Amino acid sequence: MKTNVFKTPEEIIPSLANYFVNCANEFINKQGKFSVALSGGNSPKKFYELLASADFKSKIDWKKVDFFFGDERYVPQDDPESNYLMAKTSLFDHLDIEDSQIYKVDTSLDPATAAQDYGRCICQYFDDKPSFDFVLLGLGDDAHTASIFPHTSLVWIDEENVKEVYLEDKQVYRISFTAPLINASKNVVFLTFGASKADAIKAVFEGEKNVDLYPAQLIDPENGELQWFVDEAAVSKLTEKP
Numbered sequence: 001m002k003t004n005v006f007k008t009p010e011e012i013i014p015s016l017a018n019y020f021v022n023c024a025n026e027f028i029n030k031q032g033k034f035s036v037a038l039s040g041g042n043s044p045k046k047f048y049e050l051l052a053s054a055d056f057k058s059k060i061d062w063k064k065v066d067f068f069f070g071d072e073r074y075v076p077q078d079d080p081e082s083n084y085l086m087a088k089t090s091l092f093d094h095l096d097i098e099d100s101q102i103y104k105v106d107t108s109l110d111p112a113t114a115a116q117d118y119g120r121c122i123c124q125y126f127d128d129k130p131s132f133d134f135v136l137l138g139l140g141d142d143a144h145t146a147s148i149f150p151h152t153s154l155v156w157i158d159e160e161n162v163k164e165v166y167l168e169d170k171q172v173y174r175i176s177f178t179a180p181l182i183n184a185s186k187n188v189v190f191l192t193f194g195a196s197k198a199d200a201i202k203a204v205f206e207g208e209k210n211v212d213l214y215p216a217q218l219i220d221p222e223n224g225e226l227q228w229f230v231d232e233a234a235v236s237k238l239t240e241k242p
């Protein structure tokens, strides 16, 4: 695991964008395509916007990139809460790509069927051996990642799949990769910044091993690389500075 620490979020984003470009071009040169699972939430928005900017847009042959979502809120695709909509407005709408390159969760189905359908789509894409080239993750203040929240059934699912989860406190469904599906990836990157993440990072990096309490501890790619892109505020509570 490698932790890249920057003074501010403004310094993280260009560095992450360069790392993403290098990864994308390595895989496109090697295998002719690049599969990426995007994260939702607020943290990645500026990253997506930078990738879509004139400085970066020309650095990747986007027609060879296939986009997936590590998790999705169970809302219509035009709902402000939709991770797809956030990626569409900040990234996809600015790229010359086909809709067929964007693998969306079909939230018109019931939650369980939407998850099953997405899992089947991923298995088909990877000929039943799913292994994303790049998975971007965020970290919640409660140490959740994707939609693997503390004290939910998703924490304990040991198959490489996509599952629905009902969040009692928010009274909403989420559709999410399971930890084993994330861990089957070649590159897993957390983008996490801000003082509000310091307790969660302390728990994940230095806390007791307790995946029910700190689900992000589950993320440990078997054959892939795990990197954190963080700012000093987010790692400010660590005893051992990375």
Ligand SMILES: O=C(O)[C@H](O)[C@@H](O)[C@H](O)[C@H](O)COP(=O)(O)O
Pocket: 039, 040, 041, 042, 043, 044, 071, 072, 073, 083, 137, 138, 139, 140, 141, 144, 145, 146, 147
């Ligand atoms: O759908 C989501 O919201 C994300 O996948 C979720 O796991 C997110 O990454 C964390 O909650 C951090 O969110 P912020 O980046 O907004 O802090």
